[in-house]
Amino acid sequence: MLKSKRKRKEVFDTVLYTLPAIVLVTMMMYIPFIMSGYYSLTKWNGIAKDAEFIGLDNFVMIFSKSKEFSNALIFTGKYTLLFIIFSNVLALFLAVCLTKKFKMANVLRGVFFIPYIMSMTIVGFIWKFIFTQGFARLADITGWGIWDMSWLGDPKLAFYSVVLVGVWQSLGFYIVLYIAGLQAVPADVLEAATVDGATGRQRFFKVTLPLLGPSMTTCIFMSLTNGLKVFDIILALTKGGPGGSTYSVTLQIYKEAFQNNNYGLGSAESIIYFIVVLVVTQVVLKIFSSREVEL
Known part of the structure; x- marks a missing residue:
């Protein structure tokens, strides 16, 4: 009898503490997602009382007539690829350097992490000032032509x-994750490799790097999702310009829905992009998870 009461109390507590989270997630995520799916089948400007049902016309338009969405998809893909490569390579290199014992190691860790805690919009405006004013000042001081280039006015340079x-902006976050992974590598394994005659480079590529599998999977997955949803920095830096060359998919969806007042087409683009992101993230996560080495 006592066990039965205790079990009922545990069930009641579980429901009581999880119900608010379930309600909030349902209201903030699931219901808007279902509504977006419905509006993707309609023609609606966000103001009219009733939306006109048009079936799959929005999806047909996106795949057959709309070059803006496909261009935004290409830009986002290229941005995400370079973002993943540079973020992880630089973060791993700096993490290895910062795990060495020297006086300024902890200070430098904090310095690299500071940009990550700043708002991405603020970071964008800071760098916009640097590209337009700061580099022009450096060009005047040094006379080097590289500082006098149109970093935000040329489509290729803007990318x-x-x-x-x-x-x-995000480098510090991945540095912290890689440092945690490096510190978790067993010292006895590295000592055994040294005894076996492995050089420093061999220890890193043959021992340390394979054991960093979980950290690499986490960092690559996080950089992948952050690259695919890039929005704030582009909005602050270029607003999609010059000539629409830096329009990401998220910015394209925002423009279509909230600037062009075409909520039906914007919803259709968001549904398509949701499927693309879901497939890409699952494939990448599966590939890297299968290559992890257990300690």
Whole structure:
């Protein structure tokens, strides 16, 4: 009898503490997602009382007539690829350096982490000032032509400028994750490799790097999702310009729904992008999880 009461109390407590979270998640995620699916089948400007049902016309338009969405998808793919590569390579390199014992190690860890805790919009405006005013001042001082280039006015340079700012802002977060992974590598395994005659480079590539599998999977997955949802930095830096060359998919959806007042087409684009992100993230997560080495 006592066990039965205790069990009922545990069930009641579980329901009581999880119900608010379930209600909030349902209201903030599931219901809007279902409504977005419905509006993707309609023509609606966000103001009219009733939405006109048009079936799959929005999806047909996206795949057959809309070049803006496909261009935004290509830009986002290229941005995400470079963001993943530079973020992880630089973060791993700096994490290895910062795990060495020297006086300024802890200070440098904090310095690299500071940009990550800043608002991405603020970071974007800071770098916009640097690209337009700071580099012009450096060009006057040094006379080097590289500082006098139109970093945000040239379509090709604007792309790399956005990548640079994105990597700079998030680098500290991945450094922290890699440092945690490096510190978790057993010292006796590295000592055994040294006794066997392995050089420093061999220890890193043959021992340390394979054991960093869980950290690498986490960092690559996080950088993948952050790259795919890039929005704030582009909005602050270029607003999609010049000539629409830096429009990400999220910015394209925002423009279509909230600037063009075409909520039906914007919802259709968001549904398509949701499927793309879901497939890509699951495939990448599966590939890297299968290559992890257990300690």
